[in-house]
Amino acid sequence: MIKIIFNYDENRILKRFEFSGHAGREPAGENVTCAAVSALALTFSRSLVGLLKIKLSGEIKAGEIRLTLDEIAPEVRKDLSLLTSSLRLGLDSINEKYGNTIQIIENNNSGR
Numbered sequence: 001m002i003k004i005i006f007n008y009d010e011n012r013i014l015k016r017f018e019f020s021g022h023a024g025r026e027p028a029g030e031n032v033t034c035a036a037v038s039a040l041a042l043t044f045s046r047s048l049v050g051l052l053k054i055k056l057s058g059e060i061k062a063g064e065i066r067l068t069l070d071e072i073a074p075e076v077r078k079d080l081s082l083l084t085s086s087l088r089l090g091l092d093s094i095n096e097k098y099g100n101t102i103q104i105i106e107n108n109n110s111g112r
Helices: 032-050 074-098
Strands: 002-008 014-021 055-061 064-070 102-108
Touching (some): 002 032, 014 032, 014 074, 032 064, 032 074, 074 102
Parallel strands (some): 002 102
Antiparallel strands (some): 002 014, 014 064, 055 064
């Protein structure tokens, strides 16, 4: 199972996210669900940096993404929420199509 954790602040602004695990249906590197989730996760991460100019800290490595959003400017918060909602829509669509192979955990006011 792919596990995704979203940590939000008290205003429901994303502060940290983590992707880990494997859908387990085919070998690593051959699974359409894993490929789709990886594409969404990497596009989301790159969009935060490239489009919204949000600095990220953490790591991206094979099978894992653990990133914290540093210094979110007030003027990009609405766009950040829209991108986050778009990511969730994509993840939910994958889960519907490929049989709930993604576990999504949302934590509010996490302090992380």
